[in-house]
Amino acid sequence: xxFTKLLTSAAVALGLATTAMADTxxxxxxxxxxxxxxxxxxxxxxxxxxVEEAFGDKVETTFVExxxxxxxxxxxITQMALQGADLIFTTSFGYMxxxxxxAKKFPKVKFEHATGYKQADNVSVYSAxxxxxxxxxxxxxxxxxxxxxxxxxxxxxxxxxxxxxxxAYIHAKKVNPDVEFSIIWAYTWxxxxxxxxxxxxxxxxxxxxxxxxxDSTAPQAAAQAAGNVVTFGxxxxxxxxxxxxxxxxxxxxxxxxxxxxxQAVMDGTWESVSTWDGIGAGMVGIxxxxxxxxxxxxxxxxxxxxxxxxxxxxxxxxxxxKQDGTPWLAEGETxxxxxxxxxxxxxxxxxxxxxxxxx
Amino acid sequence: MDxxxxxxxxxxxxxxxxxxxxxxxxxxxxxxxxAGVLNLGVEGMMIIGAIAGFAIxxxxxxxxxxxxxxxxxxxxxSLLFAFLTQFALANQVASGLALTLFxxxxxxxxxxxxxxxxxxxxxxxxxxxxxxxxxxxxxxxxHDPVLYIGISLTAAVWWFLKKSRGGLxxxxxxxxxDAAHALGYNVIRVRILAIMFGGACAGLGGAYISxxxxxxxxxxxxxGVGWIAxxxxxxxxxxxxxxxxxxxxxxGINVLQLNLQAAGIAIPVEYLAMSPYLITILVLVIxxxxxxxxxxxxxxxxxxxx
Numbered sequence: 251x252x253f254t255k256l257l258t259s260a261a262v263a264l265g266l267a268t269t270a271m272a273d274t275x276x277x278x279x280x281x282x283x284x285x286x287x288x289x290x291x292x293x294x295x296x297x298x299x300x301v302e303e304a305f306g307d308k309v310e311t312t313f314v315e316x317x318x319x320x321x322x323x324x325x326x327i328t329q330m331a332l333q334g335a336d337l338i339f340t341t342s343f344g345y346m347x348x349x350x351x352x353a354k355k356f357p358k359v360k361f362e363h364a365t366g367y368k369q370a371d372n373v374s375v376y377s378a379x380x381x382x383x384x385x386x387x388x389x390x391x392x393x394x395x396x397x398x399x400x401x402x403x404x405x406x407x408x409x410x411x412x413x414x415x416x417x418a419y420i421h422a423k424k425v426n427p428d429v430e431f432s433i434i435w436a437y438t439w440x441x442x443x444x445x446x447x448x449x450x451x452x453x454x455x456x457x458x459x460x461x462x463x464x465d466s467t468a469p470q471a472a473a474q475a476a477g478n479v480v481t482f483g484x485x486x487x488x489x490x491x492x493x494x495x496x497x498x499x500x501x502x503x504x505x506x507x508x509x510x511x512x513q514a515v516m517d518g519t520w521e522s523v524s525t526w527d528g529i530g531a532g533m534v535g536i537x538x539x540x541x542x543x544x545x546x547x548x549x550x551x552x553x554x555x556x557x558x559x560x561x562x563x564x565x566x567x568x569x570x571x572k573q574d575g576t577p578w579l580a581e582g583e584t585x586x587x588x589x590x591x592x593x594x595x596x597x598x599x600x601x602x603x604x605x606x607x608x609x
Numbered sequence: 610m611d612x613x614x615x616x617x618x619x620x621x622x623x624x625x626x627x628x629x630x631x632x633x634x635x636x637x638x639x640x641x642x643x644a645g646v647l648n649l650g651v652e653g654m655m656i657i658g659a660i661a662g663f664a665i666x667x668x669x670x671x672x673x674x675x676x677x678x679x680x681x682x683x684x685x686x687s688l689l690f691a692f693l694t695q696f697a698l699a700n701q702v703a704s705g706l707a708l709t710l711f712x713x714x715x716x717x718x719x720x721x722x723x724x725x726x727x728x729x730x731x732x733x734x735x736x737x738x739x740x741x742x743x744x745x746x747x748x749x750x751x752h753d754p755v756l757y758i759g760i761s762l763t764a765a766v767w768w769f770l771k772k773s774r775g776g777l778x779x780x781x782x783x784x785x786x787d788a789a790h791a792l793g794y795n796v797i798r799v800r801i802l803a804i805m806f807g808g809a810c811a812g813l814g815g816a817y818i819s820x821x822x823x824x825x826x827x828x829x830x831x832x833g834v835g836w837i838a839x840x841x842x843x844x845x846x847x848x849x850x851x852x853x854x855x856x857x858x859x860x861g862i863n864v865l866q867l868n869l870q871a872a873g874i875a876i877p878v879e880y881l882a883m884s885p886y887l888i889t890i891l892v893l894v895i896x897x898x899x900x901x902x903x904x905x906x907x908x909x910x911x912x913x914x915x
Contacts, residue, residue: 284828286717286724316829401871407878434870435878441832444863446823447627451867454619467725471825474727490725608878 275337275516277301278330279313280323282342282465283440289465290439290485290502291315294341294364297504304509308516319344324351331356337515339508340364342439343408349373360520362511365410367594371522376507379528380410381417381593382558383500384461385565386536386551387482388421390498391429391459393547394480398428401452403445403462403469404435407608409596411463416600417565418461421554423602432457433605442468453479460495470496480542487537498551499537506532526587526594530559566593571601615868621748621861625756626822628860630655630814630831632759634838635845635852636766637810643770643847644803645783645906649705650690651811652835653712658683658812659819660716663728663826666816672731676755676816683812684805686712691804695797698910713829723826731755731821755817760853762810767849779803783904786911796911811835844893846901851893859889 279298283291298311312335317326323345330338331352337360340349346366353361353373361373369375391400400422404411415433422429432455434448445464449472452460459480462469467488473479473495481491483499507525514520527533536555539548557563568579578600579585586592599607634651641648661682666675690708693699731753740751770776781789782799790796818834819826837859845851866881 284717286720286828288724288827432871432873434867435882436867437878437882438832440829442823442825442827442830443627443630443818443832443834444867447623447864448867448871450623451864451871454616454623455868455871457871466827466830467825468823468827468830471727471823475824490727605873606877 274308274310275305275512276333276335277309277311277512277515278333278335278338279311280317280326280330280338280340280342280345281313281315282317282319282344284315285313287440287465288467288486288488289483291341291465293486293502294339294504297508298339300505301508301512305512305516309512317345320348324348327352327361328355331359335359337362337512337520343406343410360515367409369522369524374511374522374524376523376525377410378502378533379526379565380500380502380534381413382528382565383534383536384414384417385421385558386554387461387498387500388418388423389425389554390482390539390543390547390551391418391461391480392422392424392426393550394497394543395422395426395429395459397456397458398426399430399432399455399457400459400461401449401455401457402431402433403448403452403460403464404433405439405464406437407435407597409594412599412607413593413596414461414463415603416596419603420570420600421565431603431605433603435608436464438464440465442466445469446472449473450476467491483537489537492538493540494542496537496540497543498539501535501537503533503535528558529555530561573599573601573603575601615872618744618747620864620868622752624857624861624864625748625752626860627864628856629756629759630817630822630834631838631841631860632763632853632856633755633814633817634811634835635841635856636759636763636849637807637814638838639842639845639847639849639852640766640770640779640810641803641807642842642907643783643904644779644800645786645904645909645911646694646800646804647701647705647908648687648690648708648804648807649702649839650687650708650712650835651807651838652831652833653709654683654686654808654811655712655815655818655831655835656716656829657686657712657719658815659831660720660723660815660826661812662816663819664719664723666728666820667723667726670729672729672820675728675820676813679812679816680809681812683808683810683815685808687804687808687811688801690808691801694910695800695804698912701908701910709835717828720826720828724828726826728820728824728826730824753821755813755821758813763849763853770849780904783906786906786909790911790913796913800911811838814838841889841893843903844890844897846893846897847904848901851896854896855889855893858892859885862888 281291285295314326339362341364343365349363365377446468449469453476462484470481470491473481481495485502487499564584566585568583569581570579572578588594658679662675662679665678666672693704694701740746786796841855845855862885
């Protein structure tokens with residue numbers, strides 16, 4: 251008797267809980283690294299916290315961190331959808347197919363996939379024009395290198411990363427024709443020990459500027475130990491390494507977008523869109539350029555930031571050739587976002603880079 | 610392609626650094642497994658060692674104290690595993706996995722206020738005259754002390770298992786705990802001591818990453834080294850020197866492939882990236898052709914009444 255009573259009250263409580271929950275919007279986040287990585291995932295989680303702050307009790311957020319890209323991701327996303335999420339942000343390129351697969355099974359749930367290119371009726375894609383930030387980094391790097399050797403720690407050979415390498419390269423080359431890029435593919439977004447090893451390998455081979463497209467602050471620490479190597483914060487400000495070795499950074503600011511999209515779900519106005527914002531819209535921030543950068547270089551870099559922000563300058567402006575010498579952009583022409591040879595699917599290096607892109 | 614950009618001396622020196630956390634964790638797990646216990650919690654104990662060592666080193670400004678704290682932390686966490694498997698007779702595989710999950714979670718919690726802090730630097734053991742010898746100096750005589758501890762630990766474990774009475778007892782417990790029990794040895798005590806040794810080694814390996822190799826604290830920073838250590842013990846046929854060889858191979862090829870990439874050598878990156886795993890497995894599999902198998906009681910639960 252007692253037991254049945256217990257069960258009944260539990261059922262009642264559960265019922266109450268569900269009704270109480272009915273008018274809250276559930277937002278789920280899937281992260282590729284830990285929230286404390288100090289980089290990519292850290293910034294996405296800041297966006298999540300901004301959503302909580304903006305809507306208070308009306309929203310309930312959940313997240314799962316360190317989710318491997320691939321089959322595991324599909325399981326995690328499915329679970330979130332089953333638990334009643336109304337909106338799910340999947341925040342890494344490798345979640346693209348898992349997101350699309352799960353979205354088919356849950357047509358009423360809204361999905362937002364970061365940095366991908368596959369859209370569906372209930373899947374939006376959003377990304378930031380990080381390559382604009384890379385242009386600024388390339389400019390500073392080209393001016394500051396003394397060995398003319400710039401090391402680049404890349405993660406996976408996907409368009410987003412390749413765009414970054416190209417953008418940094420052409421802007422470094424513009425101010426310093428002797429500059430060379432050494433590129434290491436770490437095949438990971440987050441592995442501090444490996445990132446540190448990669449940075450050390452580049453430094454030992456004479457690189458005195460390190461750009462990174464991996465998420466931890468380990469390369470910053472390696473550069474600091476070396477003493478005379480310049481770095482840039484990636485995804486997050488990484489300000490604890492300022493003013494040197496970190497002389498500037500690219501900061502991802504997802505908060506306004508996350509708040510806006512959550513609002514859209516609440517209002518019932520959510521539609522599948524493709525968002526790709528840069529410095530102008532505030533999705534890409536340039537972290538403070540420290541005093542370790544000479545004043546004239548800093549002024550040039552800030553002017554570049556302004557030109558990119560107001561649209562008077564495009565980071566990929568011709569004449570530019572592909573690596574094999576075939577023309578890509580004519581004099582004064584700017585790159586298209588989509589289509590053949592568009593930025594979204596960029597899978598080629600530009601002329602002057604000596605390495606090859608892994609398949 | 611510019612191979613001359615790679616400095617072989619610096620390369621060897623940095624591969625030794627890259628191999629050390631793996632070596633420490635694997636040599637500890639080797640002793641645990643030779644005592645007949647399969648502890649899959651290496652990753653969890655490493656990460657706890659990484660944060661405990663880091664936190665204590667920052668608070669006391671002494672990296673040495675931090676390293677000792679890391680060993681204690683690893684050993685304490687392993688006691689939890691020891692309690693579950695030796696007294697509560699829980700399944701070792703499940704308990705080990707639980708230990709890893711617990712360690713990862715707890716370390717993230719403990720480390721929240723340590724993100725972005727720089728630890729006190731560990732002085733290198735620059736031996737005055739010896740470290741100035743060209744080539745040999747930077748390779749052999751100018752590392753941090755822990756690297757030497759790793760190598761001497763390998764020698765000590767080899768000697769202990771092979772030559773000492775204590776090692777004989779430990780191996781007996783690992784091969785047949787019933788026979789060892791019948792001979793009057795305290796199986797549980799031997800195993801608990803082995804588990805704690807394994808925990809201390811894993812903790813030290815973790816702290817090596819957070820204090821010396823990287824050096825900083827980031828959540829989840831061991832990134833799978835514990836799992837590689839587990840695999841290494843198996844591929845090394847539970848033999849200490851092979852663990853050393855395997856760890857240096859793995860660490861070495863990893864560093865080498867990064868260097869080759871940086872030098873822009875024309876080998877496809879995909880092959881370079883998988884080479885550490887492939888070559889280490891290949892070499893150790895060929896070496897283990899002598900059919901030395903796993904300890905016979907590995908992973909089996911012991912209770913005196915059974």
